[in-house]
Amino acid sequence: MQWVNVVACWIDPSTRKPSTQFALASVSGSLFGGNAGNAVTGYTDPLGQPYTRFGSNDAALEGFFDLAGLEIPVGTSAQVQLSVEAVDPSWSTLVGPSAPLQVVLSGSAQPIVWGGTQGGDVQQDILMSGSATETADAGETGSFDAPRTLSKDGEWIGSLSGYGNADYFVLNGQSNRTMAVEITALDENGNVTEQKAQPLIGMWSLAAPDGTPPPAYTFSPFNIGHLGVTRLSAELLSGTQFRIGITDLRGDGRPDYRSALTYFMEIR
Secondary structure (H helix, E strand, O other), rough: OOEEEEEEEEEEEEOOOOEEEEEEEEEEOEOOOOOOOOOOOOOOOOOOHHHOOOOEEEEHOOOOOOOOOOOOOOOOOOOOEEEHHHHHHHOOOOOOOOOOOOOOOOOOOEEEEOOOOOOOOOOOOOEEEEEOOOOOOOOOOOOOOOOOOOOOOEEEEEOOOOOOOOOEEEEEEEOEEEEEEEEEEEEOOOOOOOOOOOEEEEEEOOOOOOOOOEEEOOOOOOOOOOOEEEEEEEEOHHHEEEEEEEEOOOOOOOOOOEEEEEEEEEEE
16 A cells, blocks of 8 residues: 555663654655656656656566664564654655545554664564455446546445546537536445545547547636546537546556546536
């Protein structure tokens, strides 16, 4: 799991409690390519540099953390407690590609205590109990070339799980209409949140080839002042078919990134 703050604290042998003086933290996945870009706002920054130039594409590093360098007082025992927490957005607004909105944990983990020596190397896996697991979206899977048909009731709930994942829908537009598409970001329990996925919406004509920038799109998530909601509004000048794309700003696609889509049309 990416974006977890892993904290190592030396346990003071006199108090048997974790020290607040000798501690070290590492954000999991910091060596992995945390920003894949997206099909809506693009895969490069304003200077034309690819977002993926930072970090590795080695999947083994996706949840990796490194706590090398924890200071231990000379002549004391080296018991260390490992614990996990969310990255605090109040003082970590510039930490990684999640900035300024940090991602909260999925599940929980009990603190782990282990012993070691100065200069030693210890490997430790941390299992997040009760975390979200990969789930398939209901119905067919939509791609850019073969978008799924949006239900007649104008609603859909699915996930943005999987690195670089995006969902595409085909919409039959009518002339002289205004249209709105809304995405509400949800956590794994179906609660509205701005601390998981950061959804974006793009709109293309159905004839547009893959890789074409969308003529209409949202520049940023959560753009209307309602909790967890991103909205794309457009005026339809002709009756034709459109492709609607839903993706995450960073494309990092954790299993707890869920979303709900709603669209509606009105006569101008």
